[in-house]
Amino acid sequence: xxxxxxxxxxxxxxxxxxxxxxxxxxxxxxxxxxxxxxxxxxxxxxxxxxxxxxxxxxxxxxxxxxxxxxxxxxxxxxxxxxxxxxxxxxxxxxxxxxxxxxxxxxxxxxxxxxxxxxxxxxxxxxxxxxxxxxxxxxxxxxxxxxxxxxxxxxxxxxxxxxxxxxxxxxxxxxxxxxxxxxxxxxxxxxxxxxxxxxxxxxxxxxxxxxxxxxxxxxxxxxxxxxxxxxxxxxxxxxxxxxxxxxxxxxxxxxxxxxxxxxxxxxxxxxxxxxxxxxxxxxxxxxxxxxxxxxxxxxxxxxxxxxxxxxxxxxxxxxxxxxxxxxxxxxxxxxxxxxxxxxxxxxxxxxxxxxxxxxxxxxxxxxxxxxxxxxxxxxxxxxxxxxxxxxxxxxxxxxxxxxxxxxxxxxxxxxxxxxxxxxxxxxxxxxxxxxxxxxxxxxxxxxxxxxxxxxxxxxxxxxxxxxxxxxxx
Numbered sequence: 001x002x003x004x005x006x007x008x009x010x011x012x013x014x015x016x017x018x019x020x021x022x023x024x025x026x027x028x029x030x031x032x033x034x035x036x037x038x039x040x041x042x043x044x045x046x047x048x049x050x051x052x053x054x055x056x057x058x059x060x061x062x063x064x065x066x067x068x069x070x071x072x073x074x075x076x077x078x079x080x081x082x083x084x085x086x087x088x089x090x091x092x093x094x095x096x097x098x099x100x101x102x103x104x105x106x107x108x109x110x111x112x113x114x115x116x117x118x119x120x121x122x123x124x125x126x127x128x129x130x131x132x133x134x135x136x137x138x139x140x141x142x143x144x145x146x147x148x149x150x151x152x153x154x155x156x157x158x159x160x161x162x163x164x165x166x167x168x169x170x171x172x173x174x175x176x177x178x179x180x181x182x183x184x185x186x187x188x189x190x191x192x193x194x195x196x197x198x199x200x201x202x203x204x205x206x207x208x209x210x211x212x213x214x215x216x217x218x219x220x221x222x223x224x225x226x227x228x229x230x231x232x233x234x235x236x237x238x239x240x241x242x243x244x245x246x247x248x249x250x251x252x253x254x255x256x257x258x259x260x261x262x263x264x265x266x267x268x269x270x271x272x273x274x275x276x277x278x279x280x281x282x283x284x285x286x287x288x289x290x291x292x293x294x295x296x297x298x299x300x301x302x303x304x305x306x307x308x309x310x311x312x313x314x315x316x317x318x319x320x321x322x323x324x325x326x327x328x329x330x331x332x333x334x335x336x337x338x339x340x341x342x343x344x345x346x347x348x349x350x351x352x353x354x355x356x357x358x359x360x361x362x363x364x365x366x367x368x369x370x371x372x373x374x375x376x377x378x379x380x381x382x383x384x385x386x387x388x389x390x391x392x393x394x395x396x397x398x399x400x401x402x403x404x405x406x407x408x409x410x411x412x413x414x415x416x417x418x419x420x421x422x423x424x425x426x427x428x429x430x431x432x433x434x435x436x437x438x439x440x441x442x443x444x445x446x447x448x449x450x451x452x453x454x455x456x457x458x459x460x461x462x463x464x465x466x467x468x469x470x471x472x
Contacts, residue, residue: 031126034119037187037272038112039264044069054127055079055134060106061215063201063433064148067106068140075133088124089117093164095154102154104142110203111189113164114182161202180279183272188264190280193219193256199434210286211360216370216426217255218362220295220354225285232294235277242266242273245376248345250296251354254367254383258374266376290359292415299351299411301338304328323406326399330386331407339411346381349411356412364404365418365426368395387427397423 035041046057046069056071074081080088080098087098095109096102103109115123147153167186169178184190195203196212204210211221211228223229230238237247245253245261253261265273307324320326328337334347341349350356355363371385384392386400395403397420405418425431 026121026123026125028122028125028130031122031124032130033269034123034187035126036264036267037183038123039188039260040072042259042263043107044072049139052132052134052136054131055136057139059140061429062104062106063215063430063435065142065144066140067104067142067144068138069107071134071136071138072127073131073134074128075135077135078137079133080127081133083124085121085124088127089120092120092123095158095162102151102158104151104154105157105192105201108189108192110162111186111192113162114167114186116166119187157200157202160200174278176275176278177282179272180275180277183276184279188276190222194222197433201433201435207286209280209283211288213362213430214256215430216362216366217257217430218358218360218366219257220358220360220363221286221288222280223283223286224281225287227294228288228291229285230281231285232296233281235274235281238277238280239270239273242268242276243377245374245381246345246348249349249352252348252372253374254355254363254372255370258372262374262376288359293357295354295357295413296352298357298413299339299353301340301351302410304332304337304339304410320399323402323409326395326403327406330393330395331403334383339407347383350407351411353412356407359413359416361404361408361416361418361422362426362430364407364412365400365423368400368404369423369427397421397427 041053043058043060044054044056045051046055046059049057051057052073054071054073056069058069059066060069071079073079076082080091083091083098090096091098091103091107092109092112092115094113095105095107143149167182170181173181191203191209193214194209194212195205196207196210198204209222209229212219221229224231226232233241233247233250237250241247241251241253242261242265244266245258268276304324304327307322308328320329335341335350336347339350341347355367358364367383369385369387371387371390372381372383374381384390386393386395388394400423401418401420404423408414408416408418
């Protein structure tokens with residue numbers, strides 16, 4: 001029996017997962033909690049493609065093109081199974097893979113750089129010992145246009161913009177505030193989405209959490225601004241929103257934020273949510289002069305039938321030619337004729353709603369185009385899409401613009417105009433940043449610059465040669 005026990009022990013210790021845990025002595029259970037706070041599964045699991053947890057393949061929309069997430073299971077062939085703790089740390093803090101290739105900041109290493117050594121060790125233990133390895137080759141690879149497809153360019157970007165100093169607590173703030181700051185700034189990487197970016201796609205630190213375009217969606221201002229942000233929210237409001245993805249009379253989570261609620265925040269400990277709320281609500285206000293009132297205060301009930309009754313004969317055919325007619329046909333069955341939503345607000349009110357009170361109508365348009373589909377607290381929350389893959393009815397850019405314009409006019413911020421061109425842009429993935437607009441000219445520009453430099457060198461050499469002949 002002693003020999004058998006010895007052999008079994010040796011066999012267990014020889015497995016890569018067990019040896020990794022023993023070698024680095026991290027707390028895998030705590031690492032799982034950290035991975036949830038970091039929302040790792042949302043980006044590293046291709047749910048739409050029925051992918052395995054953390055096996056990668058999820059297309060992350062970026063202004064430069066889709067960036068496919070990598071396999072972070074402990075597979076030695078296709079994942080991070082061969083990563084040492086040092087390799088893992090370098091990826092999180094410096095954005096550099098084991099093979100030396102640079103990661104794109106779609107992997108939020110500028111935020112993860114603030115993680116403590118202890119947290120990185122626990123995350124490493126979790127991924128190496130508690131995640132099932134997936135030994136499957138990637139179905140997609142990231143292919144960005146020149147020069148963005150050159151990962152080596154990220155070395156220059158990192159030198160300019162990456163601060164990989166670990167988080168430091170503020171001694172003038174409470175433990176709760178510091179815990180919230182650490183989660184928001186590092187683990188939850190909130191600024192990755194909610195902070196606008198400069199020409200080089202780095203975060204604008206002086207506009208921290210001030211709101212930013214996120215592909216087709218818009219990550220709103222979450223500073224303490226009363227009108228532009230969430231300054232009128234209480235801690236309990238923010239906690240409810242993060243837990244449920246819904247705050248009656250104020251907001252609903254959709255798009256990337258809906259994923260964050262589904263995969264991360266609804267599973268987070270109540271004390272950590274309280275800490276997040278305490279810190280977020282202390283962020284200095286960034287006001288938007290165009291937002292003249294709090295986003296969740298616009299609108300009131302209005303019966304769409306008042307505009308439709310008698311407007312067309314009862315036997316009229318194909319008369320869905322106005323925003324109110326389209327709303328009545330495709331939206332009122334859920335959001336009601338008055339825009340009030342259902343009594344339990346499963347289908348929310350369209351007035352007193354941040355999505356329809358914001359001066360930026362992107363989220364309202366995106367919700368119509370792409371719908372909402374998330375599972376929170378065991379319940380499926382669903383709104384059908386009306387884009388090209390709609391199972392209900394695919395609507396044109398003009399039709400969607402008419403619906404959203406009607407909703408804004410009757411239930412939301414009436415100063416906002418919505419056009420078919422806006423819908424077209426959001427359908428295409430959102431507005432392209434200035435850097436991407438220059439992309440077609442970058443290669444010719446570089447060739448021209450190289451030609452000028454070479455021409456200069458040739459001219460200098462020629463002069464020197466002529467000068468040498470003249471001396472003789």
